[in-house]
Amino acid sequence: MADRAAIVGAGLAGSLLALFLARRGHRVEVFERRGDPRAIGCEEGRSINLGLSARGIRALRLAGLWERVRAVSVPMRGRMVHPPSGPPFFQPYGRDPGQILYSIRRDALSSILIDQAEKQPDVRFFFDAQVSGIDRESPALTVSGRGRVEADFVVGADGVSSLVRRAVPGGVRTDVLEWGYKELHLPETDRPQALHVWPGEGALMVAHPNLDGSLTCTAFLPHDVIAALPGCRAIEAFFDRVLPGARELVPDLAGQFAAAPAGQLTTVRATSWHHADRLVLVGDACHAVYPFYGQGMNSSLEDCVVLEECLARHPGDRLAAFADYQRLRKPHTDVLADLSADNFLELRDRLRSPLHLARKHADVVLNRLFPRHWQPLYTMISHTTMPYGQALRRARRQDAVLRAAAGAGLLAGAALVMRGRAART
Amino acid sequence: MADRAAIVGAGLAGSLLALFLARRGHRVEVFERRGDPRAIGCEEGRSINLGLSARGIRALRLAGLWERVRAVSVPMRGRMVHPPSGPPFFQPYGRDPGQILYSIRRDALSSILIDQAEKQPDVRFFFDAQVSGIDRESPALTVSGRGRVEADFVVGADGVSSLVRRAVPGGVRTDVLEWGYKELHLPETDRPQALHVWPGEGALMVAHPNLDGSLTCTAFLPHDVIAALPGCRAIEAFFDRVLPGARELVPDLAGQFAAAPAGQLTTVRATSWHHADRLVLVGDACHAVYPFYGQGMNSSLEDCVVLEECLARHPGDRLAAFADYQRLRKPHTDVLADLSADNFLELRDRLRSPLHLARKHADVVLNRLFPRHWQPLYTMISHTTMPYGQALRRARRQDAVLRAAAGAGLLAGAALVMRGRAART
Ligand SMILES: Cc1cc2nc3c(=O)[nH]c(=O)nc-3n(C[C@H](O)[C@H](O)[C@H](O)COP(=O)(O)OP(=O)(O)OC[C@H]3O[C@@H](n4cnc5c(N)ncnc54)[C@H](O)[C@@H]3O)c2cc1C
Ligand SMILES: Cc1cc2nc3c(=O)[nH]c(=O)nc-3n(C[C@H](O)[C@H](O)[C@H](O)COP(=O)(O)OP(=O)(O)OC[C@H]3O[C@@H](n4cnc5c(N)ncnc54)[C@H](O)[C@@H]3O)c2cc1C
Numbered sequence: 103m104a105d106r107a108a109i110v111g112a113g114l115a116g117s118l119l120a121l122f123l124a125r126r127g128h129r130v131e132v133f134e135r136r137g138d139p140r141a142i143g144c145e146e147g148r149s150i151n152l153g154l155s156a157r158g159i160r161a162l163r164l165a166g167l168w169e170r171v172r173a174v175s176v177p178m179r180g181r182m183v184h185p186p187s188g189p190p191f192f193q194p195y196g197r198d199p200g201q202i203l204y205s206i207r208r209d210a211l212s213s214i215l216i217d218q219a220e221k222q223p224d225v226r227f228f229f230d231a232q233v234s235g236i237d238r239e240s241p242a243l244t245v246s247g248r249g250r251v252e253a254d255f256v257v258g259a260d261g262v263s264s265l266v267r268r269a270v271p272g273g274v275r276t277d278v279l280e281w282g283y284k285e286l287h288l289p290e291t292d293r294p295q296a297l298h299v300w301p302g303e304g305a306l307m308v309a310h311p312n313l314d315g316s317l318t319c320t321a322f323l324p325h326d327v328i329a330a331l332p333g334c335r336a337i338e339a340f341f342d343r344v345l346p347g348a349r350e351l352v353p354d355l356a357g358q359f360a361a362a363p364a365g366q367l368t369t370v371r372a373t374s375w376h377h378a379d380r381l382v383l384v385g386d387a388c389h390a391v392y393p394f395y396g397q398g399m400n401s402s403l404e405d406c407v408v409l410e411e412c413l414a415r416h417p418g419d420r421l422a423a424f425a426d427y428q429r430l431r432k433p434h435t436d437v438l439a440d441l442s443a444d445n446f447l448e449l450r451d452r453l454r455s456p457l458h459l460a461r462k463h464a465d466v467v468l469n470r471l472f473p474r475h476w477q478p479l480y481t482m483i484s485h486t487t488m489p490y491g492q493a494l495r496r497a498r499r500q501d502a503v504l505r506a507a508a509g510a511g512l513l514a515g516a517a518l519v520m521r522g523r524a525a526r527t
Numbered sequence: 528m529a530d531r532a533a534i535v536g537a538g539l540a541g542s543l544l545a546l547f548l549a550r551r552g553h554r555v556e557v558f559e560r561r562g563d564p565r566a567i568g569c570e571e572g573r574s575i576n577l578g579l580s581a582r583g584i585r586a587l588r589l590a591g592l593w594e595r596v597r598a599v600s601v602p603m604r605g606r607m608v609h610p611p612s613g614p615p616f617f618q619p620y621g622r623d624p625g626q627i628l629y630s631i632r633r634d635a636l637s638s639i640l641i642d643q644a645e646k647q648p649d650v651r652f653f654f655d656a657q658v659s660g661i662d663r664e665s666p667a668l669t670v671s672g673r674g675r676v677e678a679d680f681v682v683g684a685d686g687v688s689s690l691v692r693r694a695v696p697g698g699v700r701t702d703v704l705e706w707g708y709k710e711l712h713l714p715e716t717d718r719p720q721a722l723h724v725w726p727g728e729g730a731l732m733v734a735h736p737n738l739d740g741s742l743t744c745t746a747f748l749p750h751d752v753i754a755a756l757p758g759c760r761a762i763e764a765f766f767d768r769v770l771p772g773a774r775e776l777v778p779d780l781a782g783q784f785a786a787a788p789a790g791q792l793t794t795v796r797a798t799s800w801h802h803a804d805r806l807v808l809v810g811d812a813c814h815a816v817y818p819f820y821g822q823g824m825n826s827s828l829e830d831c832v833v834l835e836e837c838l839a840r841h842p843g844d845r846l847a848a849f850a851d852y853q854r855l856r857k858p859h860t861d862v863l864a865d866l867s868a869d870n871f872l873e874l875r876d877r878l879r880s881p882l883h884l885a886r887k888h889a890d891v892v893l894n895r896l897f898p899r900h901w902q903p904l905y906t907m908i909s910h911t912t913m914p915y916g917q918a919l920r921r922a923r924r925q926d927a928v929l930r931a932a933a934g935a936g937l938l939a940g941a942a943l944v945m946r947g948r949a950a951r952t
Contacts, residue, residue, distance in 0.1 A: 271749070271750035271751040271753065271754035272705045272751060273702065273703050273750070274701075274703045275701070276700070276703075277700045278699045278700075280798045325696035329663065329802065332664065374705070374751060377751070377754065378755075
């Protein structure tokens, strides 16, 4: 008899994995505490749209869903930067036409994944079904309104505050960033289809386009600043200072800002991704990252591909499959967590450092000269499916070359100076 | 009119701070969700006794309570190590008679602190009073059974899972160790009054003496091992393997172990220790550490001293006092968190490394030779009140000297070899 899998959470990872597991002949039940996204659309207070890139796209291709998803997403061919002063400018992601991000609504993507999973014979989704307890030994779930549900194994696809993670014995490191975010809505515009970035002094705004031409903006700023902005006047004054121009863009910015819930940005690193052959974690449940590399969902979808490959490699031995999955995957998502945290610092501080900009520029120039051999880290992370750890190692090698080149340049310069001196004496 | 302080939590830090604040003329209300420790004694599942050392003792002296506390605690003049094979041996903490740790029951210490605080005119303790909400702007608390309570400022002394911390805007890093713990009880013995340590292979047991001659043991081991030991047989087999001898010591070890709740060990580093002049954090609420340096309570009591000094330094300017408190204190508790995590690794792994033991031995010998100028890190942390960061810097300098000495030794050795060779050729 096929193994029964109980998946907690019908988010992006849970829904895709339901499909993959069903294809492998498992009987799958998915329990989701929210309502059916096909009926209710997007939940308040969650990021409404997301940037899909190479890794997520690959996973959707393997699920046979990429064309359907692409049809309802908006391509973003580059970054539109809106500096505090001066006109906006466009940075294409790359000359390679494949280097495109796609902006997709969370509920649209979920709906496609759930629809497809439900077409498999042995998959059932239960909505408004909160899991409140986990018996890690049976294993079994306690589900609101349904009582005890047994299974052969449980998948924790229940996101950043995962309950299943708490049932997996082991350690966990959690970082809540001192910056939070609020989502704002910009109605239809004639702005280009790009990822918009407003780098500010002590704040940062990003926007993804929607199919109807509107933009969903996310304003990132320190929690203590958010807390100290109770009135509309204070909010307006703040935006005028740190993000001049934002008020002209976002209608009733202060009202929207005051009404929006403040979101937290969290990094989670779980030490153990599985308990024996009975519990296993995917997505944000085991490795939530800050959104500053746009990789949270992409890496979560990639997890499902790796887990499915591991199950295929060890038929009949779930423990070996789960152990292999953690061994193969965790080192890379650990790198991603670090990179995402670094990118926060970069967006916040370094974008203004001339040395950093010079290095970035060299990166871009070298990439133009040697497109095959020289790839900026951002390109490898976002536009390839090379494992994260490997991308980082390659970037480090490239960096060493750049530094050596810079060092050699300095030495050559010094040599000239010395020669000049020697000639003069 | 004197400022009204509302303290959340009548643990060790909250009770001591109530006393300090009342002495400074504040009107103080303390809300504690548990019952009165003077009536109910120790709570299940919390560490029953604790090792008091120099920093905690200093704080209690300033409160005028040290002699009373000393009278109900058990001096521990050293470590009794029970190796897996071979007889136990005793390591005195130092030749200085001041280098003593004191084992004290948590409820006994709490009771003394609360008694003394209640003697001040304007202090009130409310037990069975859970705080469920915090309005950070007023500020005000929502207290079970009492409704809304207003104050001029709120102190979060509510421990590792602090609610007040969540109301302070900012980031927080949390590490839950992959090892947990269970408490076991050893009835009256004729064992010496020492801190007992059983270093095991993949487990560790520590015990503090109680006044009645009994010992409270804490067994530290990986969560996944705890989870995989459901039956008494498995528990007995595990202890026989990793901590041989433990079963002879602890009556019904397997039964006690199975019944005890598994505790988590958590490091918390809050980015912000205060919100404006309205909320401030002390103790585990802002900097919980692993217990492997025995400094959690000691540093929490020390916080109260520093906070009180800062309030004295800035009369009428609470914001300046809170900001100063964080500035002066946080760098040191950050160091403590790192040291406590390192000490876990040391206890787990390095105690077996010969190189490490040689280094430790050199440390001890040098301390004997130059007691004033050479102090092992452990001594500075546990037996002095030198700020943690300063202790670490000094230890690093000493380490550099040791390493240089070792390097010189190697060089001298190499020189001899070379000379030998030269002579032979
Ligand atoms: C502001 C912001 C912007 C982002 N932008 C991007 C981006 O551009 N690109 C990108 O790749 N990623 C982005 N991310 C990250 C992305 O949102 C997450 O990585 C992704 O949603 C993780 O998917 P998941 O399926 O693991 O978890 P989730 O999508 O969080 O799904 C978890 C599901 O489990 C359910 N659940 C939880 N607990 C229970 C329970 N006890 N019982 C039943 N159900 C439960 C939840 O209701 C939820 O539906 C962003 C994140 C944020 C916060
Ligand atoms: C196994 C173990 C061994 C240890 N050994 C040592 C040792 O030898 N030496 C040492 O120095 N330290 C030791 N510690 C650390 C020490 O226990 C803590 O650092 C210390 O208790 C912190 O004191 P605190 O007052 O900040 O918090 P706590 O003592 O945790 O007090 C917090 C109080 O707040 C109350 N509270 C919480 N939330 C609310 C709410 N919402 N409403 C009302 N009340 C609330 C709680 O009930 C509690 O009484 C050990 C810890 C552990 C886990």
